[in-house]
Amino acid sequence: MGSERAEKHKKQLQVHRETAASVLQAHHRMGSTATNASNACCFCWCCCCSCSCLTVRSEDESIQRSTFERKPGETANCEESPKPTLEDVHSWSMSFEKVMKSAAGRSCFRQFLRSEFSEENIMFWLACEELKKETNKTVVEDKVRQIYEDFVSILSPKEVSLDSRVRDVINRNMLEPTSHTFDDAQQQIYTLMQRDSYPRFINSAVYTDLVKNLEEPPPEP
Numbered sequence: 001m002g003s004e005r006a007e008k009h010k011k012q013l014q015v016h017r018e019t020a021a022s023v024l025q026a027h028h029r030m031g032s033t034a035t036n037a038s039n040a041c042c043f044c045w046c047c048c049c050s051c052s053c054l055t056v057r058s059e060d061e062s063i064q065r066s067t068f069e070r071k072p073g074e075t076a077n078c079e080e081s082p083k084p085t086l087e088d089v090h091s092w093s094m095s096f097e098k099v100m101k102s103a104a105g106r107s108c109f110r111q112f113l114r115s116e117f118s119e120e121n122i123m124f125w126l127a128c129e130e131l132k133k134e135t136n137k138t139v140v141e142d143k144v145r146q147i148y149e150d151f152v153s154i155l156s157p158k159e160v161s162l163d164s165r166v167r168d169v170i171n172r173n174m175l176e177p178t179s180h181t182f183d184d185a186q187q188q189i190y191t192l193m194q195r196d197s198y199p200r201f202i203n204s205a206v207y208t209d210l211v212k213n214l215e216e217p218p219p220e221p
Helices: 004-030 061-064 088-093 096-099 103-115 120-133 135-153 162-172 185-200 206-215
Strands: none
Touching: 061 120, 061 185, 088 096, 088 103, 088 206, 096 103, 096 185, 103 120, 103 185, 120 135, 120 185, 135 162, 162 185
């Protein structure tokens, strides 16, 4: 039984690699402008090729990686953003939208997701939000590639859960990257967090402790 699952996974991996490879080939046929010496040696959108640019990156590129990544061992807490009021925190229990529109809400929710080992979901969502603000074509292409490598590639440890339809949409969009390349994927991950993680967050110690701390009167001087 175990060997059958392993063989099935192997076949699925091969299908993903073949699909990604075809996207990469099509991109090159359309004439990629990514031959500048300061860039990687090719646009390895899928992270599946054996090109050395995937294993040997310049120090500058490492510095420019997503600002949403954290160093090993670094932790986050709800105090990273402006402290919410008790009214703010109570409003988070009304809808997921109110959580995501609040900087403090996103920070607390991210802390909760980290405890469930699913922080990559909000990291991906935030990265897509930043991408949509970008207007420079070159920067957009760089960010699209980085988001793909960090959150979409099946070889990434931070891969988010996307269905085959959305992955197909992404592969088509990668032929001409724009600030909206991941819109469908972002919406799918938003819905996943709303339906799956948000209810547990509202009932978690992260949320209840925050409410309790805000309800307690400040110590007398």
